[in-house]
Amino acid sequence: MDASSPAPTRRSDVARHREMLIAAATEEFTRNPEASMGDIARAAELTRATVYRHFANREALEAAIRSDALDRASGALADCRLDDGTAVEVLGRVIRALSAQAMSLRFMVLQAPDSDPEFLARRAQVLSPLADVVRRGQREGLLDDRLSPEWIVTTMASLLVAAVRAAPSPDVEVAELVHRTLMFGVAKPAGD
Amino acid sequence: MDASSPAPTRRSDVARHREMLIAAATEEFTRNPEASMGDIARAAELTRATVYRHFANREALEAAIRSDALDRASGALADCRLDDGTAVEVLGRVIRALSAQAMSLRFMVLQAPDSDPEFLARRAQVLSPLADVVRRGQREGLLDDRLSPEWIVTTMASLLVAAVRAAPSPDVEVAELVHRTLMFGVAKPAGD
DNA sequence: CCGAAACGAGACATACGTGTCTCATTTTGA
DNA sequence: TCAAAATGAGACACGTATGTCTCGTTTCGG
Numbered sequence: 001m002d003a004s005s006p007a008p009t010r011r012s013d014v015a016r017h018r019e020m021l022i023a024a025a026t027e028e029f030t031r032n033p034e035a036s037m038g039d040i041a042r043a044a045e046l047t048r049a050t051v052y053r054h055f056a057n058r059e060a061l062e063a064a065i066r067s068d069a070l071d072r073a074s075g076a077l078a079d080c081r082l083d084d085g086t087a088v089e090v091l092g093r094v095i096r097a098l099s100a101q102a103m104s105l106r107f108m109v110l111q112a113p114d115s116d117p118e119f120l121a122r123r124a125q126v127l128s129p130l131a132d133v134v135r136r137g138q139r140e141g142l143l144d145d146r147l148s149p150e151w152i153v154t155t156m157a158s159l160l161v162a163a164v165r166a167a168p169s170p171d172v173e174v175a176e177l178v179h180r181t182l183m184f185g186v187a188k189p190a191g192d
Numbered sequence: 193m194d195a196s197s198p199a200p201t202r203r204s205d206v207a208r209h210r211e212m213l214i215a216a217a218t219e220e221f222t223r224n225p226e227a228s229m230g231d232i233a234r235a236a237e238l239t240r241a242t243v244y245r246h247f248a249n250r251e252a253l254e255a256a257i258r259s260d261a262l263d264r265a266s267g268a269l270a271d272c273r274l275d276d277g278t279a280v281e282v283l284g285r286v287i288r289a290l291s292a293q294a295m296s297l298r299f300m301v302l303q304a305p306d307s308d309p310e311f312l313a314r315r316a317q318v319l320s321p322l323a324d325v326v327r328r329g330q331r332e333g334l335l336d337d338r339l340s341p342e343w344i345v346t347t348m349a350s351l352l353v354a355a356v357r358a359a360p361s362p363d364v365e366v367a368e369l370v371h372r373t374l375m376f377g378v379a380k381p382a383g384d
Numbered sequence: 385c386c387g388a389a390a391c392g393a394g395a396c397a398t399a400c401g402t403g404t405c406t407c408a409t410t411t412t413g414a
Numbered sequence: 415t416c417a418a419a420a421t422g423a424g425a426c427a428c429g430t431a432t433g434t435c436t437c438g439t440t441t442c443g444g
Contacts, residue, residue: 012412012413013411013412013420013421014419014420017420017421031304031306032225032304033225033226034225034226036400036401036402037401037402037403038401046421046422047421047422047423048402048403049404049405049421049422049423049424050420050421050422052402052403052404053420053421056403057402057403058401058402058403088379110302112223112224113357114223138380141380142379142380143378143379143380144376144378144379144380144381145380147369147373147378151355151358151369151373152378154354154358155351155354155373155378156378157354158350158351158353158354159347159350159351161350162346162347162349162350163343165305166343166346177339177343181339181343181347181377182377182378183377183378183379184336184376184377184379185373185374185375185376185377186335186336186339186344186347186348186374186375187280187334187335187336187375187376188330188333188334188335188336188337189336190382204442204443205390205391205441205442206389206390209390209391228430228431228432229431229432229433230431230432238391238392239391239392239393240432240433241391241392241393241394241434241435242390242391242392244432244433244434245390245391248433249432249433250431250432250433
């Protein structure tokens with residue numbers, strides 16, 4: 001890859017169009033898994049032929065958006081300083097960061113349990129640091145240790161998806177609402 | 193509808209097959225919205241021709257399972273004595289009753305917000321008594337009145353679907369777990 | 385037991401999505 | 415400005431699901 005490939009300088013719009021296609025496909029497939037390649041193209045304001053120039057076939061496009069969603073979630077978690085502060089504070093940052101990736105989060109969480117095994121494995125790998133944070137919180141005495149860490153992570157993801165579905169705009173108040181509900185539930189606080 | 197229809201006594205297996213088809217379709221479509229009519233037929237241990245004898249087309253089948261899911265949810269709520277006891281006790285009964293209708297519940301909750309408007313309207317109508325129960329609980333001082341009743345209902349439904357997805361068998365412990373998590377969240381209880 | 389109704393099996397036309405291809409046009413980067 | 419690359423438009427063959435139909439067989443109900 002030196003003299004044989006003289007100048008692989010790619011045009012700027014190629015990367016932009018690819019991102020537009022992945023974003024549109026993530027949104028369309030989340031809303032309607034039966035969406036056709038033509039639907040995706042139209043949602044991205046491109047044509048069907050161009051979609052096939054970026055992705056060999058439908059399976060390749062689906063693999064790309066799965067990978068993109070995992071990358072976004074992984075990147076969001078990487079910016080959360082998972083070891084700084086109490087586990088409760090960390091969960092607050094995680095909820096804010098993930099709610100900013102609403103579409104990818106919904107797509108990632110709602111994937112069927114019988115879909116691509118590689119995706120499921122990578123998702124478990126991406127989410128495992130969260131379970132570690134929860135375990136730390138249980139050791140710190142801040143999180144209920146009668147609940148399994150996996151259930152707590154599932155609860156957080158479910159609330160996040162539900163909230164983001166109701167208010168798709170990345171809102172700080174939404175993140176705060178999810179955090180409060182996750183931590184304390186819907187019962188009336190005792191001393192208040 | 194008297195002399196013109198002499199004896200509309202339908203055979204017993206017709207109703208049974210219809211129920212098998214609706215049950216199979218609910219499960220298949222929930223797991224894979226792209227499932228074909230042939231997939232549904234095979235899941236119900238019938239043939240494609242028979243499916244079309246029961247339902248004129250795919251749209252009719254989909255409408256039937258939407259209606260069936262709403263009927264099941266409505267029936268489950270009707271057995272919950274929504275006005276007896278505290279709102280917290282009612283929510284416990286509701287969670288138990290709905291978790292027994294796992295498949296229909298998942299199908300009902302996960303329907304896209306841009307699907308059939310009639311379905312969405314009926315769903316809102318079926319769920320509205322739950323919001324009333326929540327409001328009563330807020331007046332009783334048992335539920336947090338800083339949270340909107342709609343969000344509390346959404347939270348309950350989301351947790352229910354998440355739990356039922358992880359453990360599809362109608363388990364009493366699952367219902368108890370959902371109830372506890374809904375009410376008190378995942379934080380460590382204070383005096384314990 | 386017997387007739388009517390429902391079913392299984394399978395052929396059939398049709399509609400639609402997929403993936404490939406060509407050619408004219410637009411856009412990027414040097 | 416200009417050549418190369420990317421796109422738009424649309425034709426094309428192909429595979430698959432849909433919906434309808436027929437005919438022989440099974441099953442329910444009186």
